[in-house]
Amino acid sequence: MSKSNDPGLNPTTDATAVADSIWKSILSETEYKILRHSATEAPGTGRYLNNEEEGFYHCAGCAQKLYAAEHKFHSGCGWPSFYDEVEAGAVKTYVDTSHGRTRTEMRCGRCDGHLGHIFQDAPQTPTGTRHCVNGYAVLFVPTGKDPQEALAEHRSKQQD
Numbered sequence: 001m002s003k004s005n006d007p008g009l010n011p012t013t014d015a016t017a018v019a020d021s022i023w024k025s026i027l028s029e030t031e032y033k034i035l036r037h038s039a040t041e042a043p044g045t046g047r048y049l050n051n052e053e054e055g056f057y058h059c060a061g062c063a064q065k066l067y068a069a070e071h072k073f074h075s076g077c078g079w080p081s082f083y084d085e086v087e088a089g090a091v092k093t094y095v096d097t098s099h100g101r102t103r104t105e106m107r108c109g110r111c112d113g114h115l116g117h118i119f120q121d122a123p124q125t126p127t128g129t130r131h132c133v134n135g136y137a138v139l140f141v142p143t144g145k146d147p148q149e150a151l152a153e154h155r156s157k158q159q160d
């Protein structure tokens, strides 16, 4: 897999035009199922649930900066929860009517990868909003670390 075809390592790529076969080759199996096929990790099983480190959460597909650690809070829902996106446009929202419910789905603003759902059930936060994020849809990058470098390391480990 050449780095130039990996939208996470090449910021100039049109990340919405990446072929499914390329996503499959660069993402872990779990990341691929969640980001590209809207799967949901079982509650309490994803990465970063209890991560308290300072930094940012980037898209595990394309490295777009999505969430700041300072907006992370303990919702008790079993998935990493944030009360806001890092900046307007970081995520896109869609109406999701699957499973007989109407929910707000959020996707990565750059590659359109599925991240999770947004709920208005967090009155304890400044926004009242809970971005319920699959841990495997994102990659945590500690403050001071280069996101592309962090993603390249992550890809090379072939981990979940």
Ligand SMILES: [Zn+2]
Residues within 6 Å of the ligand: 059, 060, 061, 062, 063, 064, 108, 109, 110, 111, 112, 113
């Ligand atoms: Zn993305």
